[in-house]
Amino acid sequence: MLIGIETALADDPELTVRLPGYKGRHPARVVLDSSQRLPPDCRLARTAREVPTYVVATTPPIDALVDLGVRVITVPAVGVERPELKTVVQALAREGLSRLLVEGGGQVAASFLRCGLVDAIEWFRAPTVIGGEGRPAIGALAVAALGEAPKFRRTDVRVLGEDLWERYEKA
DSSP states (O other), rough: EEEHHHHHHHHOOOOOOOOTOOOOOOEEEEETTTTTOOOOOOOHTTTTTTEEEEESSSSSOOOOHTTTEEEEEEEETTTTTEOHHHHHHHHHTHHHHHOOOOOOHHHHHHHHHHHTSEEEEEEESSSSEEEGGOOOOOOOOOEEESGGGOOEEEEEEEETTTEEEEEEEEE
């Protein structure tokens, strides 16, 4: 499960499976954090010895995170000190992570879409309208023409209580 540092700082998530009665493994947690701003006292860092936790950075590992069991993967920076996502995916694959659930915010989602690294989208919608004050689910894609937009086809849709779940696969 992958998020960006902004989501980690804003939400202090656990990123664990919390289903009643669940006794299986928790998925590895990955934070895109170029300059390692993840606080050592956050939930992800404090539980890194129990649930595999990776920070993908463009700077050398910080002892405070490593000492807690966080695995810092250093990759080269591109542009504005951010890692190139294909390099990130390759580095995670070398660690044995072959699939990613990208649960980050709009910027992270847009970055993965722009790089062509999205095979499927799981879209959840609630009957609540936030409007322009909300945060976009997907940030800017720099699409100049509609033909350049990433294409997906809906493969499933279900009603979950009052919510709607849709699955899309790359077309």
